[in-house]
Amino acid sequence: MNTPKKWEKNWFEPLALSEKNSEVLAPQKGYWKDAWIRFKSNKGALIGLILIVLLLLIAFIGPLFNEHNYHSQNLTITNQESSGDHYLGTDSLGRDLWQRVWYGAKVSLLIAFIAAFLDVVIGVTFGGISGYFGGRVDAIMQRILEIMYSIPNLVIIILLMMYLEPGVLPIAVALSFTGWVPMARIVRAQILKLKTQEYVLAARTMGASHYRILFKHLIPNVMGPIIIAVTFSIPSAIFFEAFLSFIGLGLRPPSASLGILVSDGYRTLQLFPFQLFWPALVLCIIMLSFNLIGDGMRDALDPKMKK
Amino acid sequence: MKPILEVSDLHVSFRSQDTEVKAIRGVDFTVGEGEVVAFVGESGSGKSVTFQTVMRLIPQPPAKIDKGKVLYGGRDLTKLSEIEMQKIRGKEIAMIFQDPMTSLNPTIRIGNQISESLIKHQKLSAKEAKERAIELLKIVGIPSPSERVEQFPHQFSGGMRQRAMIAMALACSPKLLIADEPTTALDVTIQAQIIDLLKNLQTKTGSSIVFITHDLGVVAEIADRVAVMYAGKIVESGTLDEIFYNPQHPYTWGLLQSMPKLDQNRDQELASIPGSCPSLVNPPAGCPFTGRCPHAMKICQEEMPEVTKSSSSHQVACWLQHPNAPEVKSPIEPERRWVD
Amino acid sequence: MLRYTLKRFGLMLLTLFIIVTVTFFLVRMLPGTPLANEEKLPAEIREQILEQYGLKEPLSIQYVKFMGNLVQGDLGMSLSQNGRSVNELLSDRIGPSAFIGFQGIIFGLVVGLLLGIIAALRRGTWIDNVASATAVFGVSIPNFVLAGLLSYWIGVKFELLPPALWGGYEYTILPSLALSVYVIAQVSRYIRTEMVEVLEQDYIRTAKAKGLSWSKIITGHALRNAMIPAVTILGPLTVNILTGSLVVENIFGIPGIGNLFVDSIMVNDYTTVLGTTIFYSVLFLSVTFIVDVLYGVIDPRIRVSGAKE
Numbered sequence: 041m042n043t044p045k046k047w048e049k050n051w052f053e054p055l056a057l058s059e060k061n062s063e064v065l066a067p068q069k070g071y072w073k074d075a076w077i078r079f080k081s082n083k084g085a086l087i088g089l090i091l092i093v094l095l096l097l098i099a100f101i102g103p104l105f106n107e108h109n110y111h112s113q114n115l116t117i118t119n120q121e122s123s124g125d126h127y128l129g130t131d132s133l134g135r136d137l138w139q140r141v142w143y144g145a146k147v148s149l150l151i152a153f154i155a156a157f158l159d160v161v162i163g164v165t166f167g168g169i170s171g172y173f174g175g176r177v178d179a180i181m182q183r184i185l186e187i188m189y190s191i192p193n194l195v196i197i198i199l200l201m202m203y204l205e206p207g208v209l210p211i212a213v214a215l216s217f218t219g220w221v222p223m224a225r226i227v228r229a230q231i232l233k234l235k236t237q238e239y240v241l242a243a244r245t246m247g248a249s250h251y252r253i254l255f256k257h258l259i260p261n262v263m264g265p266i267i268i269a270v271t272f273s274i275p276s277a278i279f280f281e282a283f284l285s286f287i288g289l290g291l292r293p294p295s296a297s298l299g300i301l302v303s304d305g306y307r308t309l310q311l312f313p314f315q316l317f318w319p320a321l322v323l324c325i326i327m328l329s330f331n332l333i334g335d336g337m338r339d340a341l342d343p344k345m346k347k
Numbered sequence: 348m349k350p351i352l353e354v355s356d357l358h359v360s361f362r363s364q365d366t367e368v369k370a371i372r373g374v375d376f377t378v379g380e381g382e383v384v385a386f387v388g389e390s391g392s393g394k395s396v397t398f399q400t401v402m403r404l405i406p407q408p409p410a411k412i413d414k415g416k417v418l419y420g421g422r423d424l425t426k427l428s429e430i431e432m433q434k435i436r437g438k439e440i441a442m443i444f445q446d447p448m449t450s451l452n453p454t455i456r457i458g459n460q461i462s463e464s465l466i467k468h469q470k471l472s473a474k475e476a477k478e479r480a481i482e483l484l485k486i487v488g489i490p491s492p493s494e495r496v497e498q499f500p501h502q503f504s505g506g507m508r509q510r511a512m513i514a515m516a517l518a519c520s521p522k523l524l525i526a527d528e529p530t531t532a533l534d535v536t537i538q539a540q541i542i543d544l545l546k547n548l549q550t551k552t553g554s555s556i557v558f559i560t561h562d563l564g565v566v567a568e569i570a571d572r573v574a575v576m577y578a579g580k581i582v583e584s585g586t587l588d589e590i591f592y593n594p595q596h597p598y599t600w601g602l603l604q605s606m607p608k609l610d611q612n613r614d615q616e617l618a619s620i621p622g623s624c625p626s627l628v629n630p631p632a633g634c635p636f637t638g639r640c641p642h643a644m645k646i647c648q649e650e651m652p653e654v655t656k657s658s659s660s661h662q663v664a665c666w667l668q669h670p671n672a673p674e675v676k677s678p679i680e681p682e683r684r685w686v687d
Numbered sequence: 688m689l690r691y692t693l694k695r696f697g698l699m700l701l702t703l704f705i706i707v708t709v710t711f712f713l714v715r716m717l718p719g720t721p722l723a724n725e726e727k728l729p730a731e732i733r734e735q736i737l738e739q740y741g742l743k744e745p746l747s748i749q750y751v752k753f754m755g756n757l758v759q760g761d762l763g764m765s766l767s768q769n770g771r772s773v774n775e776l777l778s779d780r781i782g783p784s785a786f787i788g789f790q791g792i793i794f795g796l797v798v799g800l801l802l803g804i805i806a807a808l809r810r811g812t813w814i815d816n817v818a819s820a821t822a823v824f825g826v827s828i829p830n831f832v833l834a835g836l837l838s839y840w841i842g843v844k845f846e847l848l849p850p851a852l853w854g855g856y857e858y859t860i861l862p863s864l865a866l867s868v869y870v871i872a873q874v875s876r877y878i879r880t881e882m883v884e885v886l887e888q889d890y891i892r893t894a895k896a897k898g899l900s901w902s903k904i905i906t907g908h909a910l911r912n913a914m915i916p917a918v919t920i921l922g923p924l925t926v927n928i929l930t931g932s933l934v935v936e937n938i939f940g941i942p943g944i945g946n947l948f949v950d951s952i953m954v955n956d957y958t959t960v961l962g963t964t965i966f967y968s969v970l971f972l973s974v975t976f977i978v979d980v981l982y983g984v985i986d987p988r989i990r991v992s993g994a995k996e
Contacts, residue, residue: 084823183698187698187701187705190698190699190702190971191702192926192968193926194926194929194930194967195706195710195964195967198952199713199960199964202714202952275826279829282831283829283831283933283934286831286934286937287933287934287937287949288949288952289952302831302835305835306938309835309838309839310839310843313839316835316839320832320835320836323829323832324827324828324832327826327827327828328823328824328827331823331826331827332823335823402896404895404896429901432898433898433899433900436896436897437896437898437899438898441897442896444892444893444896449888449889450889450890450892450893451890452893452908453890453912453987454911454912454915454986455907455908455911463894463897463899463907464897464898467899467900499987512893515893515897
């Protein structure tokens with residue numbers, strides 16, 4: 041039974057309000073802080089982030105380590121294996137592969153970032169307007185989206201590339217010609233959901249313009265899905281750039297991208313496999329990192345959205 | 348009354364990497380043959396977990412039955428193998444769930460969903476099972492059952508879906524029906540129909556029903572006995588009259604007071620119990636209701652109150668029952684007619 | 688349902704029309720003549736050839752003629768392969784492409800499904816980890832890199848299978864494998880997610896409460912519901928197989944349509960580029976259309992709401 045002490049009269053005195061252990065609610069964390077904590081706890085995403093940061097560092101600092109550059113040919117030292125002078129060897133024109141790989145990585149990433157940026161600008165504007173205004177505007181824009189979505193993107197990109205002068209910007213433009221469509225679909229769906237919320241109504245009663253409501257109130261609330269979509273559109277752009285180079289529609293020499301290097305590597309695959317291996321490895325690491333980061337972002341920013 | 352289900356000292360916890368939630372902390376009760384017992388309490392009080400444990404439907408892990416017995420027909424259900432449990436589920440003990448929208452498989456015809464358990468437990472052929480399914484739909488009051496049997500859940504209204512769920516549960520004439528908030532997701536008028544249906548079926552078949560709800564109005568309609576749960580424990584239990592006319596636990600008082608009354612002055616605010624259930628990660632040593640109890644005493648924080656009996660059927664776990672405790676008058680006016 | 692199907696069909700035709708029109712004008716308005724590659728051709732012969740292919744007429748007339756022929760299924764004459772029609776070229780080349788494509792997608796679907804299901808049922812175990820690693824590596828390694836690695840290691844180094852070219856069945860294995868990895872990755876990831884979600888649904892608990900066995904719950908309730916939404920990824924997968932076939936056929940030297948397309952781009956054979964583009968578009972649009980309709984048929988929720996629309 042109980043100890044006698046507890047049966048004493050004073051134990052049955054009422055508790056003052058302050059003495060009660062009332063429930064203390066855990067302090068609410070902000071959306072982004074919370075997302076960062078979730079992102080950090082995802083091992084794969086963290087590895088992806090570290091890999092990409094390392095890779096960027098090397099891409100910028102690495103070329104300073106030897107005296108060569110990406111375009112000087114030296115026909116006396118073609119197809120050399122890696123050495124103290126040429127870390128990754130040389131290609132069939134005697135160009136230093138170390139320099140070329142990092143130059144190519146920067147070009148590939150640049151194209152991907154420009155393409156992703158264009159995707160966001162076009163996709164968010166299109167999707168935002170379509171979802172926000174609804175009605176007839178939305179119906180027409182939806183048709184356009186549906187048609188754009190059902191065109192095989194590789195066909196359009198290839199045709200555009202036959203038309204455009206190959207260069208960083210034209211390639212990025214060609215990639216985002218179809219790349220904005222998924223973004224527009226995501227943004228439209230989110231805006232449709234958000235626009236009926238009270239705070240939009242409140243803003244409207246206070247006389248905010250459509251532009252203001254859409255870009256100051258709605259779009260910021262769609263940032264999560266937008267960021268996720270961007271993270272995935274970067275590896276996809278890198279893939280398509282490499283693909284274009286591979287079928288001969290990419291950048292022109294002496295310029296290089298990872299795709300160009302991989303496709304050059306193929307010509308000498310049987311004899312000098314290292315010329316394919318290094319650019320392919322860097323290409324795969326970039327793709328892998330962005331996909332891992334994308335997965336982590338998806339879990340962190342939008343736990344409900346999994347597909 | 349002969350008991351059909353006896354649960355004693357049941358402890359269930361949920362474990363994740365670094366936390367352990369003690370969801371059920373020593374629950375004892377019995378359900379008699381042909382009896383309707385209501386389990387009342389707010390969300391998180393452990394009423395659903397208790398019966399999902401009885402049915403062994405809680406996923407293990409993360410859930411773990413730490414202690415206790417669930418006796419049904421002389422067997423301890425916590426000790427049975429999964430295969431043996433499958434012979435009991437649906438056949439001996441059936442369950443209906445809160446949300447008929449999500450509890451039916453959207454891609455399978457209603458008839459086939461009812462037939463499944465008939466084919467499994469009564470070894471009927473597909474054709475016989477379908478005929479029986481039509482009969483069952485008729486019994487639960489679904490018009491033109493022979494057409495309805497071919498339809499998909501989304502073609503049914505909310506109330507009809509819950510009727511279909513009941514038909515599924517009744518398919519093998521179970522001895523015990525566990526209804527987990529079967530009316531919560533429904534419109535008020537439909538709620539009444541479903542309660543009536545359950546009441547009628549219960550009188551016809553004589554099976555026992557456990558009715559889990561947080562709605563005391565529903566309890567008054569259907570229950571013989573009531574158990575009030577709070578933070579993983581039964582804080583008070585008794586017959587319907589005892590709970591409604593002579594409640595002893597301050598939590599029960601709060602629940603009864605928070606029921607809206609017809610003759611209530613409209614300007615008067617609805618009573619509510621301030622605060623929420625304590626976290627069960629580190630459950631308090633004393634009475635879990637202390638933090639929200641208007642009559643809390645020092646001892647309430649220190650020690651869990653013992654169960655005291657005020658009649659053969661009425662049990663309360665509250666320090667106010669102790670002779671040393673100050674006299675506290677029940678705020679529930681006894682002249683009120685709660686039950687007809 | 689019928690109205691829905693017809694509506695989708697109409698939209699498909701409209702899309703195809705737009706693609707064909709845009710492609711036609713893009714290709715025809717490309718700088719330089721299509722014969723730029725035939726170097727140092729005497730001016731009169733060049734004129735003669737242009738006349739012969741009807742390239743001297745105004746663009747609008749060419750367009751009308753082209754559309755007229757297209758409706759009858761005629762894609763015109765190839766500019767680079769003397770005297771051969773694009774139809775002939777396509778029908779010559781379709782066999783190898785179709786074979787490695789189908790083999791790749793079917794192998795990918797089977798392996799992806801199995802991997803995804805097992806991963807979902809054995810969540811958190813080593814096989815789940817293997818599946819998620821496969822999924823992320825599979826989408827990260829471009830198929831042209833993979834094709835090269837397979838050709839080099841399995842073909843050249845270990846000589847297990849022919850590294851390239853087209854002969855008997857053994858020549859199809861590596862190309863199909865290179866194409867299927869992406870399919871495996873996508874399908875297994877998708878099915879796993881769907882399956883995990885389905886297993887947490889209330890109706891699975893209901894099925895369990897009925898006393899059904901676990902295997903019955905998986906096959907009768909969970910799998911079916913998890914696979915319905917998976918039908919929708921067939922469209923994107925086809926695109927990937929198409930894209931992949933361009934490079935994979937090139938790397939392995941397979942006489943397929945992908946190779947034809949790439950070669951035609953190189954030699955500015957515009958009629959063939961146009962014809963192949965149309966071929967690809969029809970293929971992709973038909974798959975999307977079939978998937979759309981199929982989805983309506985197998986998901987009872989859509990089946991009914993589609994009819995009401």
